Amino acid sequence: MLSAGRHRTPRTGACFMEWASLLAGEKFSDHPSCTHPLLGHLARMVNDATTDTGRRRLAPLIPSVVGLTSEDPRWDDDVAVAAALVALPVAQEEDRRALAAGVLTCERLRALHRPVHADRRADGYADGKADGEDPDDGIRPATRAALAGTPRATAWALDFTAGLVRLQSLRDPASALTEHAVLSVVRLGRDDTDELLARMLRDAIAAVRGEEGAHRAPAQALPTRTVTAG
Structure with missing residues (x-):
């Protein structure tokens, strides 16, 4: 069973990542x-943001991480953009602006990290460029469609991010975007919050x-032990 927060031992419960550490044969930890x-x-x-009922449905995802x-x-950038694009359509307008600006920033940073000889078709491009796409824009077609x-939030974000002098000078934008995506959904208090998360x-x-x-990094050999979780 999954529970919120950090735990000292599996006997007092375990969160998503603590169970992942057990499956990997690592020391019990949420990191x-x-x-x-x-x-x-x-x-x-x-x-932690999911209800007790909804948290049970997260369990099947643990082995995949x-x-x-x-x-x-x-x-x-991939993690941050994926989370933000779930929140973007349902978020409040002020949050939408921040999310759109974060998505644009992470997409452009991601493009800077793309290997010089990478086949851009893996990113959703055909022949290195999507129809009507500026090859130097850095925004993937799927992200642009989202x-x-x-449109209003995206127009604001395009104008705002145009004023950024150096993308590399930004401090951990992917982490900030990921956190904002989660918080923007949680504060809505919707009935489908668990599913969105x-x-x-x-x-x-x-x-x-x-x-x-x-x-996938090789997991350590699983120890032989019995784990009892609350």
Whole structure:
């Protein structure tokens, strides 16, 4: 059973990432090395913001994050954008603006990290460029289509981000965007909040698993032991 917060031992309960650490054979922790740091951060936020009933439905996702990690800097942006695009259509207008600006920023940072000889078709491009797409824009077609659903917020975000002098000078925009995505959904108090949060996590997992060069780090050998969780 999953429960909110951090726990000292499995006997007092375990959150999403603490169970992941057990499955990986690591020391019991909510920050196991078997999962990409920002993906783990999203999982902890989703776990804690979800109701007790909804949290049970997160359990089947735990094995999918075990060993899912990479040093590819694009993973941070993929996790953040995936979470933000779930929140964007339902968020309040002020939050939509911040989310759209964050998505544009992370997409452009991600483009800076794209390998020079990478096949852009893996990012949704055909022959290196989508129809009507500026090849130097850095915004993937799927992301552009999602932003088109919130035209006012996107127009504001385009104007705002145009004033950024250097993208590289921004401090951890992917983490900030991920956190804002979760909070913008939670503060709405919708009946489908649990499902929206779960979809953020599912979409983020799918985004990094589909990334070129994605790999699953080998998990440690599972110890022989009995675990009792509250």
